Each structure stands twice: as structure tokens, then as C-alpha cells.
Amino acid sequence: MVKQEIIWFTLTSLLLLFSSSAVETQSKVTKNPADQLVQVINNNRTAHHLTALYSNPGLACIALQYIKAYEGNCDDVGGPKAKKPEDSAFAESFAPNCNVDPATLTQITGRFLGCQSEYINPDRAFSEVLMKDGKSLNILYSKNHTEVGAAASGSDGGGPYFWCVLFSNGKSNSSFVLEGGEAKVSRPGCFSGANDDCSSAQGRFQSQYHLVNCVLGVLAVIGFAFSI
Template identity: 75%
Template sequence: MMNHKFLYLTFASVLFFSVSAVNIQSKVTNNPADQLVKILNDNRTAHHSTALHSNPGLACIALQYIKAYEGNCDEVGGTKAKKPEDSAFAKTFAPNCNVEPASLAQITGRFLGCQSEYFKPDRAFSEVLMKDEKSLKILYSKNHTEVGAAVSGSGGGGPYFWCVLFSNGKSNSSFVLEDGVAKVSRPGCFSGANDDCSSAEDRFHGYHLWKYVVGVLALTGYFFGV
């Protein structure tokens, strides 16, 4: 009987460490906002438009733009659609990002989408942000010179907001960070922050890891009479 218990314990240990290793691998640097910027620029260059400068100051502003909705997905599109006041950029968004208000440049376009579930960046781009012909005109516009993207959930889960802001500012003088470093805030990820920002998928994997651990502990306790 002890041999059987030993075998089950060995199996449980192997399962635990294997699942742990998989979870560790899933936490490699993964910023969905950076991935979205790459997708946007890849589509622009494929359409013979210039790639845009990824501006972390503008991207942080995009995250603040999301937060202004306070998790209300119904206010993003449809008849109830709204957008933050223009004054919020200088009064709230810029200070929250350590962006010098005097360096704010014109916003030449925006994408904003909201879904109850998390989408990978490529799917968010094609199914959430690229809604119609107007979206394509914004994407390929020659007025843009820089871009900033952000993604954030609400309350540790859905709904999930995606925001892209475009500007015609100069990369060295627009959306300038006061200390030269992007001010990271949670929840949410924004492009250009040099931040190891996990996506919702990592939290999903973490949830399943916890279920495996509980199962392993229960199995061990059963065979050893704990």
C-alpha cells in the first residue's frame, strides 16, 4: 500500500512542478498594447503608409482615456457613446502620466472598443477596432505621426477596453515625460512603457494553475490520510 502511496505522491509532485513550469513560461514579457501597435504599423506599411512612432506618453494618455469610462462598456459605442472632455487631457490625463501639459499635441484620430471577454491583440484589431470603412481611413491617414495604445480590464476582469490614440506631434517634443520615464499605473497596459505587462490570458492561466494545485493537494491528502 505504501508503494502505491509513494507512486501517487510522485505523480502529484511531477504534475505540480510541470504545471508550475508552464505557468512560469506564460509570464514571459507580454504587453498586448505593444503587440497592437506592431499590428497597426504592419498594416500601415503593407498599405504603403509610413510606420508611426510609438510614444509612451501618448500611450499612457490612452490608458487614462480608458479609465475615464469607469468600466462602463455601454458608453463606448451606440446611441450612448461619449468621450472624455478635451479639458481632461491637460487637467487629469497628463498629470496622471507625468506628461508635461505644454507638450500635449493634437489628437488626429482614435480607436476605442470594449468587449466582455479578453481578445488577443490581433483579434481585438480585426474584430473590435476595425469596424467599418471609417476605421480604415483613420488607420491609413497621413495626418498621423505617432501612436499610443492601451488595454485594460475593469475590477480585475471584464469588460476589456482597447484604446488607440493618434497624434501629429513630433516624437522628441510631444507628450514629453517629466522624468523621462513612463508612469506605470494599474490596472492596464500601455505601449512603449518597457513594462512586463501581463494580459488577461496570464490571469486565466493562473486561475487554472490554482485549480491544479488544489487538486494535487487534495489527492495527496487523500492517500496520506491528512
């Protein structure tokens, strides 16, 4: 009788632990980090009495395609081996991959690109990865920009982690126009203005790690119950 009560208590605990893990997993889903990065950028601009920039989802989706063109090669970003996608890629592949009408592509007036091995919060990515020197500040505070698009992506859900911001001088209702009104959402990666929650790979790993610990703990209790 005692053993049955222990087993019943253990099974109940198992259900509760799985439920709490599911809740915690949901709590790990944060607001889109690319949206947060745009907010940091606009906060810095308005603090310097400059206008906030329109968050253009078409431009942001193209920023994500810009990241994907590096194919996870962090060494190609910055330094003597620095590379960048061909300008022709914007019309030939980036726009079609995002459902952006190529005829509405507008001049890119500035860009930030950074890469690091570990995921960090958008505010740190802004200050520690993207703001490298005086040239970066000149881009940030340029009066030529009217809109912005940001993207963040790991490689297959893990590091290295890329951050990309593209600026443009287009008009919000006529540049980087999405055919059908929606951008193609592709994973891994997040882009601003997509009305899409997107958790970091670090958050997913922590949730999975917690779930595994819960399962192992319950199995240990079950083993103890049957050994009585």
C-alpha cells in the same frame, strides 16, 4: 513502511507540481498586448505603402487614462449612448496621472476605442473591434499621423475589456514628454512603449485554475495514502 514511501512520493509530487505551475504561470506572461496592437497597426500601414508610426509611451499612457475615464462602463462606448472624456481632461488629469508634461501635449489626429465582454488577442481586437467601418480605415491610413499610443485594460483585472489607440501629429522627441523619462505604470491595464510585460486577465485566470487543479489532485493522493 509502504505508507511512508507513498507519503514521501506524494510530497515530492507536490513540490514538482507547484514548480511546474510556477513555470506555466511564467509562460502565460506574454508581451505587452498594447505593443502587439501597435505592431498590427504599423504592419497594416506599411502594407499600404505608408510610414510606420512612432510608438510614443507618453501618448500610450494617456490612452490608458482615456480608458480608465469610462470606469468600466462598456455601454458608454459606441452606439446611441456613446460618450467620451472631456478634452480638458487631457491636460487636467490624464497628463499628470502619466507623468507627462502638459506643455508637450500635441493634437490628437485620430482615435480608436472599443470594448467587449471577453478578452481577445490584439490582432482580433484590431480587426473585429476597432475596424468598424470605412471611417476607421480612413483614420488608420491617414497621412496626418506621425505617432501612435495604444492601451488595453480590463476592469480590476477582468471584463469588460477596453482597447484604445490614439494618434498624434507630434514629434517623437518633443511631444507627450515624460518628466524624468518614465511614465507612471498603473494597473490594471497595459500601454505600448512602456518596456513592460503585461499578461491578460484571461491568462492569469487559466494559470490560477491550473494551480488549483494541481493542489486538489495532490490532496486527493494524500487522502488516499492515509486511508491505506
